[in-house]
Amino acid sequence: MAVELSFSGQYAVLTLNRPEALNALRFSMLEEIARVADTIAASPARALIVTGAGPKAFCAGADIKELMGRDILAQRRGAELGQNAFARLAALSIPSVAVIHGYAFGGGLELAMACTFRIATPQAKMGLPEIKLGLIPGYGGTQRLPRLVGEARAKALVMSGRTIDAREAEHIGLVNEIVEGDDPVALGQAYLAQFTAFSKCASLFAREAVERALATPLAEGLRIESDLSTLAYQTHDANEGMRAFVEKRTPEFKDA
Numbered sequence: 001m002a003v004e005l006s007f008s009g010q011y012a013v014l015t016l017n018r019p020e021a022l023n024a025l026r027f028s029m030l031e032e033i034a035r036v037a038d039t040i041a042a043s044p045a046r047a048l049i050v051t052g053a054g055p056k057a058f059c060a061g062a063d064i065k066e067l068m069g070r071d072i073l074a075q076r077r078g079a080e081l082g083q084n085a086f087a088r089l090a091a092l093s094i095p096s097v098a099v100i101h102g103y104a105f106g107g108g109l110e111l112a113m114a115c116t117f118r119i120a121t122p123q124a125k126m127g128l129p130e131i132k133l134g135l136i137p138g139y140g141g142t143q144r145l146p147r148l149v150g151e152a153r154a155k156a157l158v159m160s161g162r163t164i165d166a167r168e169a170e171h172i173g174l175v176n177e178i179v180e181g182d183d184p185v186a187l188g189q190a191y192l193a194q195f196t197a198f199s200k201c202a203s204l205f206a207r208e209a210v211e212r213a214l215a216t217p218l219a220e221g222l223r224i225e226s227d228l229s230t231l232a233y234q235t236h237d238a239n240e241g242m243r244a245f246v247e248k249r250t251p252e253f254k255d256a
């Protein structure tokens, strides 16, 4: 399969496995990603690692050979397919990290941007080069990039198609951290470990509140924060967390 799902302890691992084409995304792979997202949602995994097979690339984008010669309606369906698949990943209740080693271009970077976090090895190179093909990003890039790096930087990257390295990507906030190592799964696990020890409820509410900040006016966002923090207070885990602090012991969260 060109999209593989495996489990390693508490982690789900989604691997794009088409290294001979630098893991370029065929339409069938987008459908597989959507299906895999549903499987992950129904699994007990506490976090998701997204990676690409082979030493050269996370993913070089949509499969350009497949895109060629498609009529306009098929192209539109392709964009909807990609957007839907990545939206399903973004909507997972568990945190996800894209481990970018080598190239992440076009649809590959758009996939990484649908994850909660991105980490990159020092050799990583990324960009949205669609403009060089006479195209524009179609799998969410024009919408997620400005939310991550701001409008001015997003316009510059989308309209120039410029490639940036890991250091610049970290500087502008496109990647969370530069990490060193050869094993993407181990790198992903090490990064995600800082998020998985807490209550799943609190983790989800925290993420939801921050994500809403970008999609709503301030007054509405503050209301959402009040609602979610009130909801958090009602959980077993909040009771346990505060009680454990007072009793000077480690809390035992139950994700409830």
Ligand code: CAA
Binding pocket: 020, 021, 022, 024, 060, 061, 062, 063, 064, 065, 082, 103, 105, 106, 107, 108, 110, 129, 130, 133, 135, 136, 137, 138, 139, 141
């Ligand atoms: N689609 C299809 N095949 C691709 C591909 C892609 N996006 N990227 C790489 N490949 C294939 C190459 O055709 C080549 O296959 P062959 O050996 O059969 O010719 C193989 O992968 C290895 O690639 P290169 O020989 O080009 O490797 P390189 O190291 O010289 O260059 C690269 C690497 C700079 C990433 C270069 O492959 C490249 O520029 N790829 C295209 C990147 C790109 O433009 N991505 C955007 C795609 S459009 C898109 O994603 C639209 C959207 O918004 C969804």
